[in-house]
Amino acid sequence: MKHRTRRLSTLVAFGLTSTLAIAACGGGEGFDDEGSGDGAAATDGGGEPGSLVMLIASSGDAETDAVEEATAAWAEESGNEVEVRVASDMGQELAQGFAGGNPPDIFYLDAAQVAEQANAGNLYEYEAEENDDFFPALQEAFTYDGTQWCAPKDFSTLALQINTAKWEEAGLTDDDIPTTYEELATVAETLTEGDTTGLVISPGIDRAGAFVVGHGGWWLNEEGTEPTGASQEVLDGLSYVQDNMAEGHFAYAGDVDAGWGGEAFGTERAAMTIEGNWIRGAMSNDYPDVDYTVAELPEGPAGPGTLLFTQCWGIADASSNQEAAVELVNHLTTPEQQLEFAEAFGVMPSRQAATDDYTESFPDDEPFIAGGDYGRGPINAPGMGQVVADLNSQLEGIANANLQQVMESFDSNAQAVLEQ
Amino acid sequence: MKAGDPQRQQGAGWLFVTPAILVLGLFLILPIFMALWVSLSDWSGRGSPFTSETSFVGLDNYSALLAEPGLARQDLMISFRNTFYYVIGVVPLQTVLALSLAVLLNNKFLKGRTFFRTAFYFPSVVSSVAISLLFLFLFAGGGAINKVLAWFGVNGPNWFQDSRGLIHIIGDRVGLWSISDPPSWMTDPSVLGLSFWQWFAGPSVALSAIMMQVVWTTAGTFMLMFLASLQDLPTEVEEAAMVDGANKWQRFMNVTVPHLRPTILLVVTLGFIGTWQVFDQMYVMTQGGPAKTTLTPAYLSYQAAFTNFQWGQGAAIAFILFALIFVLTTLQRWLLRDKDAAAQAKAERRQRREARRRPPGGGAVAEQSQRKAQTT
Known part of the structure; x- marks a missing residue:
């Protein structure tokens, strides 16, 4: 009796494993079939349908x-x-x-x-x-x-969105739409009142970078072989943002309880923001009651500048x-x-x-x-992902940052990557 | 040929375990060795890592992460710092919460026990991604949590955007330092690429929100383990303690907790391993931000591989994390070991050793017994 059960279990085990093996083979074959099918389509590619x-x-x-x-x-x-x-x-x-x-x-x-x-x-x-x-x-x-x-x-591309109601409330007209960075700072100051900040942007180089471009700077040289983060133009662009934040009429979205510029603009904690045309969808879906106009970004000392x-x-x-x-x-x-x-x-x-x-x-x-x-366009060099992420995380604290130090660390990190 | 033939038995044994070996080998062992190879290579993520295009670079990936000053090491250290605070926050909290819930629900006279058990276990059944999304809304700047806080006159932070560390905030409140202008004795000395100021930041507000979520979700699972173990506690022991005049708290501390010791060890160990590997929440909610304060080794490994295409470094981070978890879990098991049992085992070992070390005395005893045997 005992022997028989043992033999039975052996048989069951054998049966199970062989079923598994067969199932596995079957799967494998099916896979191969597909593969060769693709191959066939590939070889007759070219003008032929594929x-x-x-x-x-x-x-x-x-x-x-x-x-x-x-x-x-x-x-x-x-x-x-x-x-x-x-x-x-x-x-x-x-x-x-x-x-x-x-x-x-x-x-x-x-x-x-x-x-x-x-x-x-x-x-x-x-x-x-x-x-x-x-x-x-x-x-x-x-x-x-x-x-x-x-x-x-x-x-x-990035452009400037203006909350129409706040604009008119502050006594501004179409003629006041800023065309230079000085004018932008001035209207932002005028628009800052109570809970509302003049200009609210998302943190990081994808927004602040526009002001760097306006000052004629860029993170890397033209060939994308050398970092130029600590150059005067870049520092000028970033200090423009920093100075205006210190005076309180620019702010990051996080400072006004928002996840990004569009949210701050929709909740009317921001009188202006800088976003791309994707903001249209967000505004019509989430904040249909907010009226706004869109203007080109003002020109910097080195001419017009925006990011695409x-x-x-x-x-x-x-x-x-x-x-x-x-x-x-x-x-x-x-x-x-x-x-x-x-x-x-x-x-x-x-x-x-x-x-x-x-x-x-x-x-x-x-x-x-x-x-x-x-x-x-964006930074266009291999291996820069981590370096850019680090810069972005440092720029999150731009208000208290030592910009010279931040950009020098960017330069040395970028140098290490670009040399490879 | 008998069915009980040991030779045949062995064959059948192998037959039984073959499917398991195949599955484990194919989906566990093989990938581990592949990852180990990738961590020692310069694979670019194109085609198989075993072609001639991929070359062996020795410990380069590991040294970039651990030895050479640079971004790779800085990020890894930041992720270790974050996860360290995360672990020492989450593990004790979730264990205590799970234990308290289990003890409460083990009360036979509690009405609606089944309902509460289901309710507390529910978060563990729901996908962590769904819960993470829910928490994103709850903890948003103008979200429900901040609305509730506002009833009490508290101006809640913008949780997931706030990178300030809790220790920094507390120091700022008590006047030890100012967050906007940290003292130089904190910012100047640096260890492994991070200044003291960064090391001692504490969990950021964003990370704390994630910690709360994780405690809430995992407590249910661990509560179940405690409950199962509590049901094994014989009522007689508890009654005996009652007869002896022990009050509720004494019974809990001296009867229940010692009985739960193995379960506590299990829960803490699982908690340790799980928290060091935290990934889902970061992937769904913060992507390592704000200001890298929710970066964890697991997420960093993913990022290194899939967004920065540093496959070797990504794999190396995974192995470093494995080593770290292994060492810390061993340490934690040693710290939480049953000290009475360990002391007993040690005493026994000593006795045996001493018995062996005393051949003359032992010899005398042996002689005596021999003589005894002869005389009888």
Whole structure:
């Protein structure tokens, strides 16, 4: 009896393991099948129909639907297949793709990441049709090591938002809209009253950097090979912010119980803020009762200066269908298609050919799109992520910071990275 | 051929454990060795780390993190500082809270026990991401917490934007120093890239908010462990203590707590490991900000790899964190060991040693017994 149960358990164990083994093999085979299928599609790429995977970081259903519709139209026309995937964490999903050797063929890529990805050899270098029609500043933003790596998708710039009610309350008129940094400081002072601060901005170089540009400075030299943080222009730009904060008519969003400039502006703790055109969505959704106007950022001592933020259509070096991917990008960056995207989810077209139509449909966005002519893209050098994060965290305490010391530490950190 | 043949038994044994070995090997052991290799290499995150493009760099990643002055070491030290304050805040609080809840709910005459058990355990069942998002709203500048504080005339901080350390704030309040102008005897000396002023900042206001959330969420799980252990406590012992005239507090301290000792050790150990590895909250709520005061080693490791593409450093941080947890947990187990049992074991060892060390005496005893045996 005892023996029999033992034999039984052995049999059961054997049965279980063999089932598992078979199941595992089955899974493996299925996997292989898929792999070879992809390979087959890859080899007959080129002009032949193939299948593409696109990874996007979507701002919401409107964007996802619009991109899906546009790619489906192209797929129909060209006989290709396009699968649009929405990333929940773009950086991580891209990194996983590159590490696994099967990245998405085409993906959104932020200008701040281009140098990093190009440096790692992850990007396929291409030029879309009529490349010169893209705003020069955008071409520049995606240029690393003398090469433009991808086609600008769309862009946004910073502009000045003014709370209309507060403006009129303070007795200011359209003529008082600031055009220089001195005037900005003056109106901010006038607008500061009680709970309201004149100008509230989000912390970090993505806002304060605009004043650095206005003073003619930048964090790195033109070639992106040497840090220039401790230069007089940069220090002047930052001291402008610091001085005005000390006097109390500039403040960071955190100081007025807000998470970012737009929130401070919506809750009317700020009479003015500096944000990009994304603030429109936030205002109409969360604070529909606040009336505001948008103006270009005032000019600094060294001329107009704003920051621009942009993404491009990156194509993977490991993609087996690059030709089709470029064709798809050409389709997605036509002025007509860009205007459709603008209608659907409020992005500004990266092509100058679309600018006139855009400002006609969205006259209020003129100050934003004007920034395309003189805006400056993000820091464009590999390995700078941690250095920039450190600078941002130090600038959170700008009110009490020793700017010379902060920028010297930025320079030495950046130097260490750029030398590598 | 018998079924009970030891040879065959061994075969069956292996057959039984094969699936477990395969699964563990594939999903646990192999990745650990892969990560170890990555931490010693300059892998760029492109393709497999085992190709010829990736080269061995020895301990470079570790030395950048631990030895060389620079951003990598500074950030790691900041993350250690933050997590240290986080651990010494969260572990005692969650243990005490869980124990108190368990003792309360173990009361047989409490009405609605089941309801309270479910209610207190509920936060542990809900996804930590969902809870984190909820807390973001609760602790927002104009959020519910600050509204409640305002009823009592307290002007609440803008929790998740506030990078001031609690020790800094307290020192500022009692007039020891001023936060906006820290004294030079605190800012000048620096250890491992951070000044004393930074080391002794205490948890920032933002980190404290996260700590409150974590205590609230995890107390339920640990309460369950305490409850299970409390049900094992025989009523007779408690009754005997009552007969002896022990009051409630004495019964708790001298009967309940000693009985719970192994569970307390378990809860504290799990708490230690869990808190050192904290990641979700930082990922969802603060991304290490404000001013890096919620940066933790686990989040830093993720950031190093996925946003800065320093894969080797990311893996190295993970191994440093492992070593740190290992050392600290061993230390903590040693500190919390059962001192009576340890003393007893030590005494026994000593006796045995002494018995061995005294061959002449021992020999005499042996001789005696031998002689006895002969005579009988």
